Amino acid sequence: MELFEALRKRRAVRDFTEQAIPDDILMKLAYAARRAPTGGNTPYRRILVVNDRKRIRLIKQVSPGILGQPTALIVIFTDLEVTRELGKLGNVCATIDAGAAAENVALAATDLHLGACFTKSYSETGVKEILNIPDGYRTEVMLQLGYPRKDQPRSMRPREGADATYHNRFAGS
Numbered sequence: 751m752e753l754f755e756a757l758r759k760r761r762a763v764r765d766f767t768e769q770a771i772p773d774d775i776l777m778k779l780a781y782a783a784r785r786a787p788t789g790g791n792t793p794y795r796r797i798l799v800v801n802d803r804k805r806i807r808l809i810k811q812v813s814p815g816i817l818g819q820p821t822a823l824i825v826i827f828t829d830l831e832v833t834r835e836l837g838k839l840g841n842v843c844a845t846i847d848a849g850a851a852a853e854n855v856a857l858a859a860t861d862l863h864l865g866a867c868f869t870k871s872y873s874e875t876g877v878k879e880i881l882n883i884p885d886g887y888r889t890e891v892m893l894q895l896g897y898p899r900k901d902q903p904r905s906m907r908p909r910e911g912a913d914a915t916y917h918n919r920f921a922g923s
């Protein structure tokens with residue numbers, strides 16, 4: 751698939767079949783995440799691939815943002831100690847970076863005929879406990895992953911303003 755085809759096809763997929771994602775495919779998605787840039791080339795980003803169904807079930811219990819039954823998750827999180835190398839910019843860079851990594855995963859998933867959905871609505875404390883992530887780290891975003899069910903609900907229509915693009919100068923909302 752060409753990149754622009756993946757850009758066109760990517761959408762939030764929340765309904766998944768029970769088919770497991772093979773490990774080599776999950777590793778490709780982790781590779782896509784690692785290909786995202788990092789502010790100041792600072793190695794604060796951590797990527798955790800979860801396909802243990804028991805843990806996923808527990809995470810769903812603390813995540814109102816998980817509506818279906820993903821068969822895998824990729825959690826992008828930050829080593830806060832390492833972000834300090836970047837001073838005041840460290841925190842925001844880590845979050846921007848996580849978004850870039852997450853979108854890489856979403857596009858790679860589309861390319862591999864998988865579905866993906868960004869997820870931010872979850873209990874930080876609960877997810878960290880379930881995944882054994884200690885203090886000193888902050889989760890940034892999770893990707894729900896799986897093979898999409900055929901009868902996906904329609905995508906939500908973009909809200910007014912979602913496509914606003916300007917040329918040379920901001921021309922008001």
Ligand SMILES: Cc1cc2nc3c(=O)[nH]c(=O)nc-3n(C[C@H](O)[C@H](O)[C@H](O)COP(=O)(O)O)c2cc1C
Binds near residue numbers: 760816905
């Ligand atoms: C930062 C971020 C957090 C999100 N959190 C959730 C979430 O917790 N649960 C969910 O179902 N969708 C979540 N989404 C998906 C958005 O609802 C979705 O991207 C948006 O409705 C646009 O639809 P589209 O991705 O199909 O274009 C999130 C998206 C982003 C970028």
